[in-house]
Amino acid sequence: MVGRLVDWIAVNRDSIWVHWVHNNYLKGQDWMDYKPSMNSSWVWRRICKIKDKMVAGYANGKWNVQPDGYTPAGSYEWLRGGRPKVSWxxxxxxxxxxxxxxxxxxxxxxxxxxxxxxxxxxxxxxxxxxxxxxxxxxxxxxxxxxxxxxxxxxxxxxxxxxxxxxxxxxxxxxxxxxxxxxxxxxxxxxxxxxxxxxxxxxxxxxxxxxxxxxxxxxxxxxxxxxxxxxxx
Structure with a gap:
């Protein structure tokens, strides 16, 4: 679910919170390469930590794991790795x-x-x-x-x-x-x-x-x- 916030920042979603993040934290930096400062809040550092886990799923600033865009369920399946369905x-x-x-x-x-x-x-x-x-x-x-x-x-x-x-x-x-x-x-x-x-x-x-x-x-x-x- 935190990954959804990561995706909103990546696609620069039109919301007050995303605009505030870009103006106060990123300041023109690439979101996928961004590293938070040590004095950042715990919440912001947590979002950045989740972003680092998800970065391999992005290309050109877009989530490329699912054709219809980011969903928590899809990202979970991607993070845990593909597993075949059991017969039972x-x-x-x-x-x-x-x-x-x-x-x-x-x-x-x-x-x-x-x-x-x-x-x-x-x-x-x-x-x-x-x-x-x-x-x-x-x-x-x-x-x-x-x-x-x-x-x-x-x-x-x-x-x-x-x-x-x-x-x-x-x-x-x-x-x-x-x-x-x-x-x-x-x-x-x-x-x-x-x-x-x-x-x-x-x-x-x-x-x-x-x-x-x-x-x-x-x-x-x-x-x-x-x-x-x-x-x-």
Whole structure:
């Protein structure tokens, strides 16, 4: 956001503040080469520091990183460097997904979920058998894909954008609920039956659907929601 002030000075924007900066600080100096004096205010020195970070993005006094001119978002992407989009971003950062479920999906995408197999790898003295089925080592793959408990609710994601979004949201809700049940099973020796967990996922998704503008849903999506028992 401070970079926007840098850009205003660079293009000599028609504003009282920019004219004041040119008359009192720059005094005809090139803005990209300008260095503030030590007795300048902290705010002005900060603006100049940001300018020094951005100077490589200017040519002939104009911001050449974006064709339509400077924006804070564009400058941020330029400063952090180009990064390819990961394959899972549309699944996790999906507007239908509840934020706490998004965090769980993000942890799994980064292999950062503290399953017992990971804790044993860290040197923790703990039984690493799946506490739900007691049939295999508790890894992320086993807990969410191979365990008989998690296999009870599996959906193929296809259809319109809305349908895919809701299916992804339900998948992440399932992951969250399985992890929640795993923790209750390990810490409290309590485990809900899969039917109750599935019912809770449906209820959460119904609440999510109720909170959205139904006018944005077409007839096919509404029929699909009714078929999925997500729309009353």
């Amino acid at each position: 971003y549309k699944v996790v950062w999906n507007g239908w997904v509840i934020p706490k479920h998004q965090f769980m999906g993000w942890l799994i995408a980064h292999a950062a979920l503290n399953t017992t197999s990971k804790l044993v790898g860290f040197g923790v003295d703990i039984e690493n058998t799946c506490c739900i089925c007691a049939l295999a080592e508790e890894t992320t793959e086993h807990l969410f894909c191979e365990c008989a408990y998690s296999k009870r609710v599996v959906r193929e994601r296809n259809g319109t954008m809305l349908q895919k979004g809701i299916q992804n949201a339900m998948m992440l809700s399932l992951i969250y609920q399985i992890w929640h049940q795993r923790n209750k099973c390990r810490n409290e020796q309590i485990l809900l039956c899969p039917e109750r967990v599935a019912k809770h996922i449906i209820e959460e998704m119904r609440a999510r659907v109720r909170g959205r503008d139904r006018l944005q849903m077409n007839l096919a999506d509404l029929e699909w929601l009714k078929k999925m028992n997500l729309f009353e």
